[in-house]
Amino acid sequence: NAGVTQTPKFQVLKTGQSMTLQCAQDMNHEYMSWYRQDPGMGLRLIHYSVGAGITDQGEVPNGYNVSRSTTEDFPLRLLSAAPSQTSVYFCASSYVGRSYEQYFGPGTRLTVT
Amino acid sequence: KQEVTQIPAALSVPEGENLVLNCSFTDSAIYNLQWFRQDPGKGLTSLLLIQSSQREQTSGRLNASLDKSSGRSTLYIAASQPGDSATYLCAVRPDSNYQLIWGAGTKLIIKP
Numbered sequence: 001n002a003g004v005t006q007t008p009k010f011q012v013l014k015t016g017q018s019m020t021l022q023c024a025q026d027m028n029h030e031y032m033s034w035y036r037q038d039p040g041m042g043l044r045l046i047h048y049s050v051g052a053g054i055t056d057q058g059e060v061p062n063g064y065n066v067s068r069s070t071t072e073d074f075p076l077r078l079l080s081a082a083p084s085q086t087s088v089y090f091c092a093s094s095y096v097g098r099s100y101e102q103y104f105g106p107g108t109r110l111t112v113t
Numbered sequence: 114k115q116e117v118t119q120i121p122a123a124l125s126v127p128e129g130e131n132l133v134l135n136c137s138f139t140d141s142a143i144y145n146l147q148w149f150r151q152d153p154g155k156g157l158t159s160l161l162l163i164q165s166s167q168r169e170q171t172s173g174r175l176n177a178s179l180d181k182s183s184g185r186s187t188l189y190i191a192a193s194q195p196g197d198s199a200t201y202l203c204a205v206r207p208d209s210n211y212q213l214i215w216g217a218g219t220k221l222i223i224k225p
Contacts, residue, residue, distance in 0.1 A: 004156075031211065042117065042202070042215030050211070058212060090156060101147060102213070104156040 023091030119216035136203035
């Protein structure tokens, strides 16, 4: 199993550009989520999904869109990048059910200039 | 609103020492608590998950305890090694939803 994979590893954007961060998992997990991690702060939940066709907002959803057309993939779209979105982005997955531990991808380091 | 705090933010100890990392949370209505390890530039690896009905979990040299009533969890690392150097994060899952609420982490350095 590859686990949770994320692409790209690094990305530099100019203000106003759009892009999609990719996340895929091969563990047949129903639950997938996106976090951002900023220095000195805990991870913050952006969006999550409990299955194909179902998504919901987390703590900091503004400026981001998601969709879940398959169980395996959960892309995160930045609509119009802003410097405040400079961060490290992590995708995570798990089985549905709060007892299950989450598995994380290696992260995407995004810089918006 | 649930808040999770980890103190200290950084800790440096000589190799071989036993050490304790702390995690506190403000609302005792939690479903479970997880400890994670993060190496520089890498993702997070789950170390231990404690359900709210449990008092502790053990994996190798790691032992995590949970005291819901006092809003505290500790991660005990026995016989520390340089390879234990990493940032350790704790996260609580509230009773009410799926979201994890995270502490900011403790950066641990084990000196050879």
